[in-house]
Amino acid sequence: MIVNSLKKFCRVVLPLCSHKSLSTNVLIRQTPAMETHFIGHSRSSSTSLTHRKLVRNGEEKKSVIWLEGNIASGKTTCLEYFSKTSDIEVLTEPVSKWRNVKGCNPLGLMYQDPTRWGLTLQTYVQLTMLDRHVSPMSQPIRMLERSIYSAKYIFVENLFKSGKMPEVDFAVLSEWFEWIIKNIAIPVDLIVYLQTSPQTCYERLKQRCREEEKVIPLEYLESIHNLYEDWLIHQKSFEVPAPVLVIPADHDLKKMLHKYEENREKILKVHCS
Ligand SMILES: Nc1ncnc2c1ncn2[C@@H]1O[C@H](COP(=O)(O)OP(=O)(O)O)[C@@H](O)[C@H]1O
């Protein structure tokens, strides 16, 4: 019955979108260490729904950029900076929902007991991120904090690989995820990866002091970091659905704002290409 409802949903949503695949090959441009660089888009995926431009009613072309990075790497701060630009809409992660769904706090529960609550949190993350991905765009360019892909390839994977998610929970989440990406258009034109050291994130996490995250050890951030590096830098774990722009992000705030400005054209060029 759920599958039927989703199929019905797709019949409604999908006609709003058309997909355009890019015929790009893997391209890694070598640059000096710590410089911003592009990593080309690998089309190793089995799905034909990768790298697409959202075209509504055949009219205006819209572009979608995902901002990816470790916990407390500075994604929200970066989005805040770009939110001041006209023509860009910024969608942050729905963390407030993850902390409060009908009075319950799945994020907090997951950190307290990942084996019991990992599936609950990640099911809700998957739903709320999907809602973000298919929501109508109000501007020509959308910058989205993380994605349904990183929820699965980074966070679910981490829970499972670290032995904190039972095999059956992982199997159910994986089937849901595979069904979604096969049947629902998830637009993306560019992935911007804020590349930080786990140590930097650890310090920023402590400084931010989110109640639920007080239990996070450095090792957790190291695992998330390694999964991100394997996915977006080495491109050896999972499908990468768009080219990746890597921005080293260990610098202080002033230098980071400068770097965002330096990269503005590269990021926004995606809309003209
Ligand atoms: N370049 C930076 N240098 C130092 N602190 C930063 C920098 N960027 C962000 N912060 C701080 O680090 C914390 C986490 O940043 P945030 O943007 O919320 O990260 P994320 O959204 O990736 O979790 C916040 O307290 C923020 O003010």
Ligand SMILES: O=c1ccn([C@H]2C[C@H](O)[C@@H](COP(=O)(O)O)O2)c(=O)[nH]1
């Ligand atoms: O799929 C997910 C996505 C995020 N989380 C956790 C990680 C953090 O504690 C918060 C929000 O992340 P930020 O990097 O601070 O935006 O949500 C998760 O557990 N699973």
